Amino acid sequence: MRLAACLSAAFALLLAACEASGGSADLVIHGGPIHTADGAQPMVEAVAVRGGVIIHAGDLGRAERLIGPDTRVIHLGGRAMYPGFTDSHVHVMGVGERERLLNLEGTPSLEALVERVRAAAAALPAGGVLYGRGWIETHWPEARFPTRRDLDAAAPDHAVVLVRADGHALAANSLALERAGISADSEAPEGGDILRDEAGEPTGMLIDAAMYPVRALVERPRDPAERAEVYREGARVLASYGWTGGHDMSVPWADVAMIEGLAASGRLRLRVYVSANPDGLAPLAEGGPREAGNGRMIARAVKMYMDGALGSRGAALLAPYADAPDTDGLLLLRPEEADEAFRAALRAGVQMNVHAIGDRGNRLLLDRMQAALEAVPEDERAVPDPRWRVEHAQVVHPDDIGRFAELGIIPSMQPSHAIGDLYFAPARLGQDRLDGAYAWRSLIDSGSIIAGGSDAPVERGEVRIEFYAAVARRGLDGYQDADWRPEQAVTRQEALRMFTLWPARASFREDELGSISVGKRADFSVFDRDLMTVPEREILQARPVMTIIDGQVVWRAD
Secondary structure, eight states: OHHHHHHHHHHHHHHHHHHHTTOOOSEEEEEEEEEOOOTTOSEEEEEEEETTEEEEEEOHHHHHHTOOTTOEEEEOTTOEEEEOEEEEEEOHHHHHHHTTSEEOTTOOOHHHHHHHHHHHHHTSOTTSEEEEEEEOOTTOTTOSOOOHHHHHHHOTTSEEEEEETTSSEEEEOHHHHHHHTOOTTOOOOTTEEEEEOTTSOEEEEEEEGGGHHHHTTSOOOOSHHHHHHHHHHHHHHHHHTTEEEEEEEEEOHHHHHHHHHHHHTTOOSSEEEEEEOGGGHHHHHHHOOEEOTTSSEEEEEEEEESBOOTTTTOSOOSSOBTTBTTOOOOBOSOHHHHHHHHHHHHHHTOEEEEEEOSHHHHHHHHHHHHHHHHHSOGGGOSSSSOOOEEEEOOBOOGGGHHHHHHHTOEEEEOHHHHHHHTTTHHHHHOSGGGGGBTOHHHHHHTTOOOEEOOOTTSSOOOHHHHHHHHHHOSOTTOOOOGGGOGGGOOOHHHHHHHTTHHHHHHTTOTTTSSSOOTTSBOOEEEESSOTTTSOHHHHTTOOEEEEEETTEEEEEOO
């Protein structure tokens, strides 16, 4: 409190000097509820910005004294403003690609999927690759995965590759399997699975590492200029959802320079924090973080995978799946591989952000992280507080929940995963394991912060859906039952921090991002209604109005 009082007094003197010298702000915003995520003053009347930095967050009178002839004044007209929302787990290139491929989100049945494939194939030359993504079978009346025979009936003359929404499984038709060299004699690779019928023939469903030969058939943008345009499109879409920042996961190291160039030239409508593929560990360790001079892009982290996904039964569980007793999931990271990478990262100052979904995957990952932290003491680390992250942390044994805070490991979680998965998670997990599933409340109560995100394009990626999921813990249709563990929902203030302050800390930027506070960068998200006060169901009707980065409007609604 004394520090806050000193800072307030110092700013008052600075403001008085500014006013006396005739200085003015570049931008002043007022006229609606402004939530700051700053505990010292949760709401303010007005904000003033100069040079991309907040110089006033407080009463309207002082802000008005900073208005000069060149000051842009935005009147919110009752709309609500927040610190820039940050998606702590997103795939920007994937969001851009989603705009160009067969989008299978919301497909209501296997029959509908087949018809959509048939229609798409009719518009493509025979022999080409038909690539789609976004289907989820858990709510289909057929209650099963697609097979190659389903897809053969729809498009026998095209190689069909349809990636499940979670990105950890795909369905391929016979031509795609043939081109990828997958047959009855093929063996599943380590960390993957080839599903087979009673005769031992591949059904067309490939899980995790087994997908790679087929995914290689997919024609992705390889020309650098085209890749840059797809990336820019992904950033534009995310800005239109109300995000000012994104923690971009699983980025090929070859793309990092391209993203840096887009950011430095001002062509990126998103502040990006890059978590590179494992091929980025060596260059980051040798050369240190990559950063665009304007702060719009930083690369200092590496993404790895401990296990697969729950929907495709690739998440590693401590006991077999309740609805498939013959499997307990897949492990994708060997202990010796983890130990070598984690210790090297500690000595080089590289943040490790590792995917883990099942309770066994999470426990083994925490074990390996703890072993590395104990093996490399603080005086041998390039960054004493490494702020490593577990990406997803979806199913955690109750005995392991407290270990996150004890080890300083940040759970990076996506609320929309819960409201999608909890329709089928009880069948996958059984009753007992639901106690540690999507356990936001338990993790926060144990002392953790949660970096909130969407995992788009796995999920839709909209701010309003993630905020609603966090505070309501209900389906988009309002459904909830006891299996959903409603007590694990968070408060609206906690949800605000999950997408503002806590992502800033999870990316080492809490001194410049995450709240509307004097001295921080002027990143703001504006919505047509107040997410903090409207009824829960109305959150889903909220629309983004304006997205501002460094005091510049990068997107606005028509």
